[in-house]
Amino acid sequence: MSKRPDGRYVDEAPFDPQASIQQLERADLDAPNWVLVWRKFRTHKLGLISGIFLLLCYVMLPFAGFIAPYGPNDRNGEHLYAPPQSVNWFHEGEFIGPYVYPIVAEADLETFQWKFAPDTDDPRPIRFFCEGSEYKLAGLIRSDTHLFCAPEGATLFLWGSDRLGRDVFSRILYGAQLSLTVGLIGISVSFFLGILFGSIAGYFGGRIDWVINRVIEILRSLPELPLWLALSAAVPSNWSPVAVFFIISIILGILDWPGLARSVRAKFLSLREEEYVRAAEMMGASSGRVIRKHLLPNFMSHLIASASLSIPAMILGETALSFLGLGLRAPAVSWGVMLNDAQNLASIEIYPWTAIPMLPIIVIVLAFNFLGDGLRDSLDPYQQ
Amino acid sequence: MSALLSVRDLSIGFGSGPSVVRDVSFDVEPGQTLALVGESGSGKTISCRAALRILPRTAQIRSGTITLNDSHGAADLMKLSERQMRSIRGNRVSMIFQEPMRSLSPLHKIGNQVSEVLWLHRGASDSEARKEVLTQFERVGFPDPARAYDSYPFELSGGMRQRAMIAMAMVAKPELLIADEPTTALDVTTQAQVLGLIKELQRETGMALILVTHDLGVVANMAEHVVVMHKGRVMEAGPAALILNEPAHPYTQQLFDAAPEIPDQDSVGIPMPDEDLILQMTDVSKTYTMRSSKGWKAEKLIHACRGVDMKLARGKTLAIVGESGSGKTTAARIALGAELPDPGGKVLFRTTKDSEPITVHHMTRAERTAFQRKAQMVFQDPYSSLSPRMRIQDAMTEPLEIHRLGNVSEQRDKAAEMLQRVGLNEDMLKRYPHAFSGGQRQRLSIARAMMLDPALIVCDEPTSALDVSVQEQILTLLENLQDSLNLSYLFISHDLAVVARIADEVAVMRRGLVVEQAPPETLFYNPRHPYTKALIAAQPEPDINRPIDLKLVALGAGSPDSWDDAFRFSDSVIPSLVELEPGHKVRCHV
Numbered sequence: 001m002s003k004r005p006d007g008r009y010v011d012e013a014p015f016d017p018q019a020s021i022q023q024l025e026r027a028d029l030d031a032p033n034w035v036l037v038w039r040k041f042r043t044h045k046l047g048l049i050s051g052i053f054l055l056l057c058y059v060m061l062p063f064a065g066f067i068a069p070y071g072p073n074d075r076n077g078e079h080l081y082a083p084p085q086s087v088n089w090f091h092e093g094e095f096i097g098p099y100v101y102p103i104v105a106e107a108d109l110e111t112f113q114w115k116f117a118p119d120t121d122d123p124r125p126i127r128f129f130c131e132g133s134e135y136k137l138a139g140l141i142r143s144d145t146h147l148f149c150a151p152e153g154a155t156l157f158l159w160g161s162d163r164l165g166r167d168v169f170s171r172i173l174y175g176a177q178l179s180l181t182v183g184l185i186g187i188s189v190s191f192f193l194g195i196l197f198g199s200i201a202g203y204f205g206g207r208i209d210w211v212i213n214r215v216i217e218i219l220r221s222l223p224e225l226p227l228w229l230a231l232s233a234a235v236p237s238n239w240s241p242v243a244v245f246f247i248i249s250i251i252l253g254i255l256d257w258p259g260l261a262r263s264v265r266a267k268f269l270s271l272r273e274e275e276y277v278r279a280a281e282m283m284g285a286s287s288g289r290v291i292r293k294h295l296l297p298n299f300m301s302h303l304i305a306s307a308s309l310s311i312p313a314m315i316l317g318e319t320a321l322s323f324l325g326l327g328l329r330a331p332a333v334s335w336g337v338m339l340n341d342a343q344n345l346a347s348i349e350i351y352p353w354t355a356i357p358m359l360p361i362i363v364i365v366l367a368f369n370f371l372g373d374g375l376r377d378s379l380d381p382y383q384q
Numbered sequence: 385m386s387a388l389l390s391v392r393d394l395s396i397g398f399g400s401g402p403s404v405v406r407d408v409s410f411d412v413e414p415g416q417t418l419a420l421v422g423e424s425g426s427g428k429t430i431s432c433r434a435a436l437r438i439l440p441r442t443a444q445i446r447s448g449t450i451t452l453n454d455s456h457g458a459a460d461l462m463k464l465s466e467r468q469m470r471s472i473r474g475n476r477v478s479m480i481f482q483e484p485m486r487s488l489s490p491l492h493k494i495g496n497q498v499s500e501v502l503w504l505h506r507g508a509s510d511s512e513a514r515k516e517v518l519t520q521f522e523r524v525g526f527p528d529p530a531r532a533y534d535s536y537p538f539e540l541s542g543g544m545r546q547r548a549m550i551a552m553a554m555v556a557k558p559e560l561l562i563a564d565e566p567t568t569a570l571d572v573t574t575q576a577q578v579l580g581l582i583k584e585l586q587r588e589t590g591m592a593l594i595l596v597t598h599d600l601g602v603v604a605n606m607a608e609h610v611v612v613m614h615k616g617r618v619m620e621a622g623p624a625a626l627i628l629n630e631p632a633h634p635y636t637q638q639l640f641d642a643a644p645e646i647p648d649q650d651s652v653g654i655p656m657p658d659e660d661l662i663l664q665m666t667d668v669s670k671t672y673t674m675r676s677s678k679g680w681k682a683e684k685l686i687h688a689c690r691g692v693d694m695k696l697a698r699g700k701t702l703a704i705v706g707e708s709g710s711g712k713t714t715a716a717r718i719a720l721g722a723e724l725p726d727p728g729g730k731v732l733f734r735t736t737k738d739s740e741p742i743t744v745h746h747m748t749r750a751e752r753t754a755f756q757r758k759a760q761m762v763f764q765d766p767y768s769s770l771s772p773r774m775r776i777q778d779a780m781t782e783p784l785e786i787h788r789l790g791n792v793s794e795q796r797d798k799a800a801e802m803l804q805r806v807g808l809n810e811d812m813l814k815r816y817p818h819a820f821s822g823g824q825r826q827r828l829s830i831a832r833a834m835m836l837d838p839a840l841i842v843c844d845e846p847t848s849a850l851d852v853s854v855q856e857q858i859l860t861l862l863e864n865l866q867d868s869l870n871l872s873y874l875f876i877s878h879d880l881a882v883v884a885r886i887a888d889e890v891a892v893m894r895r896g897l898v899v900e901q902a903p904p905e906t907l908f909y910n911p912r913h914p915y916t917k918a919l920i921a922a923q924p925e926p927d928i929n930r931p932i933d934l935k936l937v938a939l940g941a942g943s944p945d946s947w948d949d950a951f952r953f954s955d956s957v958i959p960s961l962v963e964l965e966p967g968h969k970v971r972c973h974v
Binding site: 026033289 | 753815
C-alpha cells in the first residue's frame with residue numbers, strides 16, 4: 001500500500017505494458033474440444049458410472065452364452081415355474097464354496113400346485129468352466145464351455161424358471177442381445193434420416209423447410225402406439241426372428257426421426273448465424289462443405305447427447321411391442337418377449353419372478369438417461 | 385465523514401482456481417461518484433456484485449469486508465442473512481445492468497416491474513405505487529409516462545429501456561446506485577443522454593454512484609473518484625482530476641493512450657481520389673418487404689438503405705458510421721455481393737487498375753469465385769468468427785482449400801507466414817481457438833481474411849467487441865497491413881473516434897440514408913449536419929475539461945423530423961445530397 005502525498009494509491013508491483021500478445025490467455029482450455037468435454041464429464045459422477053455400466057453391458061453382449069448357465073430355450077420339464085434358488089457358501093458352519101440345494105417338485109393336492117422344496121441335507125457345489133449346451137460366441141465361434149453351470153443332478157435357477165421350465169437369468173442375458181441392440185439400430189436409422197432432413201430444412205430454409213416441417217408435424221400427430229401396431233402387424237409371420245428384429249428396429253427408427261430432425265433444424269438455424277459459418281460462405285465454400293466442415297462437427301456432440309436420451313424410448317418401444325405380442329416372437333428372446341409371459345396379474349402374484357425382466361429394463365433406461373444428462377451438461381466446457 | 389460503502393481487502397475466486405479479485409479496497413462517499421475502470425476480466429463487475437452478494441454460484445468471497453453505512457445505520461454486508469440482504473437490495477442499494485434488452489422481463493408491463501420495488505420494500509398499495517412510478521417515469525424523461533407504464537419492454541427502444549431500468553433502480557430512493565456499464569450497449573448519442581440523466585438524478589437526490597465502465601471518456605464526464613483495475617487488482621486509485629490529468633501507473637497511461645479521440649482539426653481534408661477506384665457503388669438501395677401484422681393491410685416496405693453512392697480508391701479506407709439499424713451493415717453486405725441491391729443499383733469492383741470491372745450486383749459463378757478471392761471480410765465478434773472445432777491451421781488454410789490453391793505444405797507455410805504478419809506465433813497453428821483472448825482471435829480472423837491475398841477487406845465493426853487497448857493494437861495492425869500490402873478497407877463502425885484515425889472518407893448514415901459524407905478532417909473541422917454534430921458532441925473524451933455538450937446531442941439525436949428545416953426529412957420528402965465544398969456532401973435542402 002503506498003499512499004501518495006496527493007491522496008492517491010498506486011500499485012507498485014512491476015507491470016509490463018507490452019504483455020506479450022503471443023501468450024495464451026486460457027492455457028487451461030488449450031485442448032481439442034472432446035478433451036474439454038471429457039474433463040467436464042468426468043466430474044459428473046452419476047453420468048460417469050452409468051456410462052461405465054452401459055459400456056460393460058454392451059461388452060458383455062457377445063459373451064452372453066458364456067455367462068449364462070443354460071441356453072435360451074433349454075427346457076427343464078420337471079421344474080416348471082421353479083422359484084429362484086439361493087447360492088450359499090457355508091453348509092452347517094463349514095465353508096464349501098458356492099453351492100445350491102437341489103430342489104424337488106412335489107404336487108400339493110390341496111391347491112393343485114407344484115411345490116418346490118430344497119433338500120437342505122445335500123449341498124451341491126456349482127461347477128465352473130464346465131461343459132453345457134452349445135452356443136456361439138459372438139455369433140461365430142462354436143463353444144460349449146460356460147462360466148458356471150448347475151451341479152450334477154441339480155438345477156441352477158438364479159432368478160427362477162418360467163412356464164416351460166426355462167432359466168429366467170439365462171434368458172435375460174440372451175434377451176439383452178436383442179433388446180439393447182434394437183435401440184442402436186433404431187437410433188442409427190433415426191440419426192440418418194433426422195440429420196438428412198433436419199439439415200436440409202435448416203440450411204436451405206424456404207419452401208423445402210416448409211414441406212419438411214409439415215411432414216414432421218403430420219408424422220408427430222399420428223398416434224404412436226396404433227401406428228407401431230399397424231406396421232408390425234404387417235410384418236409377415238413366417239419371417240425369421242432376425243428379419244423381424246431388423247424390421248422392428250427400422251420401424252422404431254422411422255417413427256423417431258422427426259424429433260431429431262427438429263432439433264437438428266433448430267441447431268442449424270442458430271449455428272448458421274454464427275460468424276464462422278458466414279465467413280466460410282464468404283470465402284466461397286459450397287453448401288455441402290459448410291454443412292460437413294462447420295455445422296455438423298459443431299453440433300454432433302448435442303446430437304450424441306440427444307441420441308443417448310432417445311435410445312431408452314426405442315428399448316421401451318421394442319418391449320411394449322413384444323409385450324403385446326406384435327414385436328419379436330418366440331423362439332427369439334428379448335425382454336419384451338419374456339414379459340409377455342407375465343401378462344396376467346394372477347401369474348405375477350403366484351410366480352412373481354416371471355416379472356424380473358422389468359428390472360434390467362428399468363436399470364438400462366435410467367442409465368441411458370443419466371448418461372445423456374451428463375453429456376448434455378458437459379457439452380459447453382467453457383462455462384465456469 | 386465515514387464512507388457510505390467501504391470495501392476492504394476483498395478477494396474472490398471461482399471454484400478451486402486462483403483468486404480473480406485480489407485485495408481490492410475502495411470507499412464511496414455519500415453523494416459522490418466512484419468509477420471502477422478496467423478492461424474485461426479485470427474483476428470490476430465481480431467486485432461490485434459482491435457488494436450486493438449476487439455473485440455466480442461457483443464464486444466465493446475468500447476474504448475482506450464490505451460495510452454499508454447509510455442513514456439506516458451500519459451493516460456488514462458479508463455477515464447479513466439472506467433475508468436481511470433482500471431488504472437492502474433495490475431499497476438501500478440498487479443496481480443497473482449492462483443489457484437493457486435482457487434485464488427487463490418481457491412478459492410484464494414496465495410499470496408493474498418498477499412498481500414491484502415499492503410493493504416489496506414499502507408495502508405500497510397499487511395506486512400509491514402507480515403514482516410514484518409515474519412521477520419517476522417523468523423524471524427519467526419518458527415523454528408519456530402513462531403510456532410507458534402500460535407498455536411491454538419490447539415496445540421500447542434500448543435507450544428507453546435503460547431509462548426504465550434507471551427508474552426502477554431509483555424509485556425506492558436508494559442511497560447508493562451501482563451502474564454496471566449502463567451505456568455500453570447503447571448508441572453513442574443515447575449514451576450521452578443516459579449519462580446526462582444519471583448525473584442529473586444524482587444531483588437531485590444526492591445519492592452516491594458506483595459506475596463500472598471501461599471507457600475513460602465516460603469516467604471523465606461522470607466521476608469524482610477513480611479506481612483503475614487490471615487482472616483483479618487495483619492499479620491506481622484517487623481523485624478523478626488527478627488521475628485523468630497525470631496518470632501515475634503505466635497501465636492507466638496505457639489506457640489513456642489507447643482511448644480513441646476525435647482530433648481537433650484546423651483545415652479540411654483531401655477528398656477521396658477519383659481514379660483507380662477499387663469499389664464503386666452507384667445508387668444502391670435495398671428494400672425489404674415485411675408482412676404486416678394485420679393480414680388485411682398491405683405489406684410494409686422497409687428501406688434498409690436508400691440511394692447510397694460511394695467510391696473507394698485503391699489503398700484507401702472508406703468508413704461508414706451510424707447507429708444500429710442505420711443500414712451500414714446492409715450496405716457492406718451489398719458491397720460484398722452477399723446481398724443483391726434493388727434493381728438499378730450498381731456495384732463495380734476492379735481487381736487491378738486496368739482490369740474489366742466485375743459487376744458485383746450481377747455475377748456469374750466464375751465471376752463470383754474470382755471476386756471472393758479478392759474481397760474478404762473481418763467480423764465483429766472474435767468469439768464466434770472461428771469454429772471451435774477446428775484447429776487454427778485448419779481454419780486458416782480453409783480459404784485456400786476451397787479455392788484449391790497450393791498443396792498441403794504450401795498452405796501451411798502460407799498460414800504460418802500470415803500468423804507472423806499479424807504478430808502471432810507460428811506454433812499457434814496447432815492450437816484451438818478457445819485458448820486465445822479476444823484480441824488474439826481478432827488477429828487470427830484478420831490473418832484468415834488475408835490468406836487469399838485480397839485487395840479489399842470489409843471490416844464489420846472489427847473492434848467494437850474488444851477492450852480499448854486491444855482496439856488500439858488492432859487498428860495499428862490494420863494500418864500497417866494497409867501500408868505494406870496496399871489494401872483497401874471498407875470499414876463499418878458506430879464510433880466516429882475509431883474511424884477518425886483510419887478512414888480517408890467517412891459516410892455518416894441514419895435511417896438508411898447517408899446524411900453527410902466527407903474526409904474525416906473536413907467532417908470534424910466543419911460538420912454541417914445536426915446528426916453529425918450530435919455524434920461528435922456525444923463522443924465522451926477522457927478529458928475532464930471537455931464535458932459532453934448535451935444540448936448539441938439533443939439537437940441532432942432525435943428523429944429526423946425534429947431537425948432544422950434545412951435538414952428535415954420524412955418518408956416522402958427526402959432532400960438530396962448536396963456537395964457544399966469539394967468532397968463534402970450533406971443531405972439538406974439548399
